[in-house]
Amino acid sequence: MAGIDGRRQAALVLLCAAVFLDSMDLSLMGVALPAIQRDLSLSAGTLQWLVSGYAVAYGGFLLLGGRMADLFGRRRVFLLSLGVFAAASLAGGLLSEGWPLVVTRVVKGVAAALTAPAALSLITTTFSEGPGRNRALGIYSLAGATGYSAGLVASGLLTEVSWRLVFFLPVPIALLVVAAAPMVLPKGPPRTGSTGGFDAAGAVTATGGVLLLVYALTETNWPAGLVALLLLGAFVVVERRQPDPLIPLEVFRSRTLSAANGAALAWACATIGWQFVAVLYLQRILGYDALATGLGIVPMGLAIVVTANLAGRLVGRWGLGRVAALGMLVQACGILLFLRAGASGDYLTVLLPALVVHGVGNGLSFPSLNIAAVGGLPDDRQGLASGLITSSVQIGAGVGVALLAATMTVGGSGPDGYRLAFLVAGAFSLLGAALAYLGIRTPGADRQPARSGV
Structure with missing residues (x-):
């Protein structure tokens, strides 16, 4: 053993x-x-x-x-x-x-x-x-x-x-x-029987739709965004008719899986979008060089490391939904603490507390969301569950960066533009907290059964 x-x-x-x-x-x-x-x-x-x-x-x-x-x-x-x-x-x-x-x-x-x-x-x-x-x-x-x-x-x-x-x-x-x-x-169990066909139509429509969606958000290209929505709509139609679909739509009957992926998307909008804005703020407003910016973020990374090590114990004691929601609330507090920063925010009294609080929230929420997302499906669908949660994070990152960049433009090039972006990021984190608290349940409570022959 x-x-x-x-x-x-x-x-x-x-x-x-x-x-x-x-x-x-x-x-x-x-x-x-x-x-x-x-x-x-x-x-x-x-x-x-x-x-x-x-x-x-x-x-x-x-x-x-x-x-x-x-x-x-x-x-x-x-x-x-x-x-x-x-x-x-x-x-x-x-x-x-x-x-x-x-x-x-x-x-x-x-x-x-x-x-x-x-x-x-x-x-x-x-x-x-x-x-x-x-x-x-x-x-x-x-x-x-x-x-x-x-x-x-x-x-x-x-x-x-x-x-x-x-x-x-x-x-x-x-x-x-x-x-x-x-x-x-591990090599994995030997495959017996048919593993099902490869859903080429689903792969093309889903991959093309997501590619164009992220491209549209990155380039602010609305025609590409419209084509992306049409492709994603076609994907849903294809999956309903496929005997071996790329994403069996019934997996979303799992309340926990759906809530975990929705909260993960909001999590990425908040934290990845905020990090994008915060790095620009440090360099453009406070005048940090590249190395100073990287070193300044180190305490946040350390807070994530320490807290993530405790997240598993807290999940066992309080439950996934509560820990994920608490983490996103704490993360929101860290983001909103950046509202105190102006044209000359002091690192020790203003920036450092915000970075540490944000890191604590990250360390609590992200592991909890990953555990919840993979807990609702059996072993033969773990690749699907893993792809869904990782895709939610990446798409959320693209949405968050695009929206917060646009928000900064609306708010102007000075500190006010950054403050407005921090508010939007904080709102995303609060939305994720609500989704996690209301939707995430104990793993296995609404688990989808394993498919036969796979």
């Missing part, structure tokens, strides 16, 4: 390393962009797509990635996609042209979209539902949050030497995980 436990722990470390990489890559680009633009003489549009190309591909292919993990094997999809992620990172560091560089970012986004649901579903099928799984998911969520914070700090440090190091950094970590994973990751 000790050997089995040790192998599970090793598997958890490797899977967390993968989500750490995916999250870190979201923030690594931000600080390096001016140096890349200067060295390669890139246009503003090309520069923007170094960030949005990754996000669009990540958000658009997540649901497809979850289904592929269920159909073709979680370990196989995890290893192949992580290998592609490493190759695209290496190519990006060697290129010196704008659009080929953007292509590597898009490829990395697709690879991350396949890696994330495969990794999360490997955790949920390796650890049985209960305290063990809750703790594993808490550590997994912590790795994602830590990766984002680490990316901000590492970007500042590496860009001081060369922006190419930002691309090279993920390569050795990814290759180490690929080399070690076959020794510790």
Whole structure:
């Protein structure tokens, strides 16, 4: 038994390393962009797509990635996609042209979209539902949050030497995980009978719809948004008629799964959108340089680390809905504390308390939402559940950043624009708290039954 436990722990470390990489890559680009633009003489549009190309591909292919993990094997999809992620990172560091560089970012986004649901579903099928799984998911969520914070700090440090190091950094970590994973990751049960067909029509309409939706939000392109809505409507029609759909619509009968995904979308609108605004505030209003900005956010990351370690115990004592709602309320308080900041906000008395409170709320809410989202479906649908929750977060991130950027424009370029954006982010967090409190129940209470023959 000790050997089995040790192998599970090793598997958890490797899977967390993968989500750490995916999250870190979201923030690594931000600080390096001016140096890349200067060295390669890139246009503003090309520069923007170094960030949005990754996000669009990540958000658009997540649901497809979850289904592929269920159909073709979680370990196989995890290893192949992580290998592609490493190759695209290496190519990006060697290129010196704008659009080929953007292509590597898009490829990395697709690879991350396949890696994330495969990794999360490997955790949920390796650890049985209960305290063990809750703790594993808490550590997994912590790795994602830590990766984002680490990316901000590492970007500042590496860009001081060369922006190419930002691309090279993920390569050795990814290759180490690929080399070690076959020794510790479970192969999964042998497949008997039919696994069902591959829903090509559902894959095209869902992936195309989400891709265009994120693109429309990023570029404020309303015709693309209309086409996205038409594709998503067509997806619903297709799924109702498919014998083996990409997303069986009956899974949304689970009140907990639906509430967890809705709250996760609101969570990402609030926290990712707020972080986008807060970083700009530190640099444009307070005059922080890139390295100082990254280091200034470190206390928030530490608060997330400490609190996420406690989240599993609190879930066992108070329940998922209450812990998730409490976390989002605390997160809202941290966001709204930034309203005290003006043109010369003091770090120790104004910014630091807001960052720490926000981090505490993050550490409580995000693990709870992940646990709730995967607790309503059986093992044969864990790839689907993982893809849904990760997709909710990524789409929420796109919506939050787009809306808060527009809000800042309406409010003006001074501190008032940032204050208005902080208010909107706080409102999203309060909405997520209400969804979590009213909708999330004990895992398994409304669980969907496993399908036969899969």
